Amino acid sequence: MEAIQLVDLTRCYGKRTAIEQLNLSVASGEVFGFVGPNGAGKTTTLRIIAGLLPPTSGEVYVNGISVRQSLSSARRQIGYMPDYFGVYPDLRVWEYLDFFAGCYQIAESERPRMIEDLLDLVELTHRKDDLVDRLSRGMKQRLSLARALIHDPQVLLLDEPASGLDPRARVEIRELLVELARMGKTIFFSTHILADVAEICTRVGILEAGRLVAEGRLEELRLIASSRRRIELTLLDQVERAEALLGALPGITHIERLDGNLTGQRPALSFEFSGDDTGLCGILSQLVQSGLPVLQFREDQHDLEEVFLRATKGIVS
Ligand code: ATP
Numbered sequence: 406m407e408a409i410q411l412v413d414l415t416r417c418y419g420k421r422t423a424i425e426q427l428n429l430s431v432a433s434g435e436v437f438g439f440v441g442p443n444g445a446g447k448t449t450t451l452r453i454i455a456g457l458l459p460p461t462s463g464e465v466y467v468n469g470i471s472v473r474q475s476l477s478s479a480r481r482q483i484g485y486m487p488d489y490f491g492v493y494p495d496l497r498v499w500e501y502l503d504f505f506a507g508c509y510q511i512a513e514s515e516r517p518r519m520i521e522d523l524l525d526l527v528e529l530t531h532r533k534d535d536l537v538d539r540l541s542r543g544m545k546q547r548l549s550l551a552r553a554l555i556h557d558p559q560v561l562l563l564d565e566p567a568s569g570l571d572p573r574a575r576v577e578i579r580e581l582l583v584e585l586a587r588m589g590k591t592i593f594f595s596t597h598i599l600a601d602v603a604e605i606c607t608r609v610g611i612l613e614a615g616r617l618v619a620e621g622r623l624e625e626l627r628l629i630a631s632s633r634r635r636i637e638l639t640l641l642d643q644v645e646r647a648e649a650l651l652g653a654l655p656g657i658t659h660i661e662r663l664d665g666n667l668t669g670q671r672p673a674l675s676f677e678f679s680g681d682d683t684g685l686c687g688i689l690s691q692l693v694q695s696g697l698p699v700l701q702f703r704e705d706q707h708d709l710e711e712v713f714l715r716a717t718k719g720i721v722s
Contacts, residue, residue, distance in 0.1 A: 406433045408591035409429070409431040409560060410464075410466040411429040412428060413463040414460050416458070424453075425616055431593055433591050435592070436594075436606050437594070437609070439594065440609055441595070441612035441613060443597070451562050454562055468559060468560065470482065482560050484556070485563075486549050487549075488568060488595075490545045493538060498529060498535055498536075502516075506520065520533075543577060543578070550566065550581060564595050567596060602623065607622070608623075635675060635676075635678075637674070637705060638675070639701035641671060641698035648662070
């Protein structure tokens with residue numbers, strides 16, 4: 406079942422086209438990272454999915470429900486967290502959630518328990534009597550997430566949930582998203598922080614100037630953007646034999662010794678490989694079966710920025 410489906414979605418603001426012919430499906434239970442630089446059209450897309458902004462053309466379906474035709478039913482499926490937190494000078498944390506629970510017509514008798522559970526989930530129980538405006542930015546983001554969860558929606562649309570947070574608060578938000586995914590929610594979130602995507606997303610779409618320039622699992626995008634994967638191999642010894650064996654295997658190029666011995670570390674090699682994950686497993690098996698003392702075998706993961714840059718330069722399409 407598709408939780409979110411965008412069909413030829415286009416939105417213009419006057420003469421400016423903010424998003425153009427977006428086609429995208431997100432399956433139920435996915436954590437989808439919607440990545441793009443400033444102005445790419447992420448907020449516009451999220452607001453259209455949430456039913457807050459009409460598209461110029463195209464359709465959006467949430468759990469099969471047309472947002473255009475059945476706005477209120479679609480909205481019941483959606484929890485939307487905007488990229489700003491409004492000003493609420495006189496509200497305490499629990500009052501803030503109580504207010505929004507009222508907006509969703511949740512019975513007063515049910516609210517205390519529900520608010521308690523939500524505050525527990527976002528770890529704000531100890532701040533429940535504080536004024537909202539006194540919370541730190543990370544806490545406000547968590548409270549905003551709790552607000553998006555009030556009516557127990559299946560699909561969460563989160564606009565830059567980690568934006569402006571320090572590393573610790575980013576980790577907290579990330580952990581919360583993982584927890585929500587475990588609870589069976591579908592999460593669609595925008596970001597320009599690539600590390601967030603790498604760690605928690607099942608799939609990623611890269612948006613550039615209103616167009617989806619790449620979409621898929623991160624490994625797939627990496628493969629497309631860089632058909633050569635870089636692998637590092639560390640051994641206890643016998644580096645020459647490893648070098649010879651790798652040199653004889655298909656798909657391997659650019660074998661280089663790393664200066665392990667000079668620095669007193671274990672001997673290490675790096676090489677490029679043009680195959681898929683199964684091929685990579687095969688290489689590791691061959692090394693081990695040949696009796697080579699493999700200490701570490703890992704893919705260099707630092708090419709994410711490169712994937713992004715290449716995709717947004719139109720190299721990937
Ligand atoms: P950011 O990461 O900076 O929030 P974004 O990817 O969310 O950017 P959008 O806010 O969707 O991008 O903006 C996409 C384009 O549409 C930009 O060129 C922006 O200037 C334009 N735009 C957005 N809202 C409006 C509006 N209300 N009126 C006119 N142009 C708009």
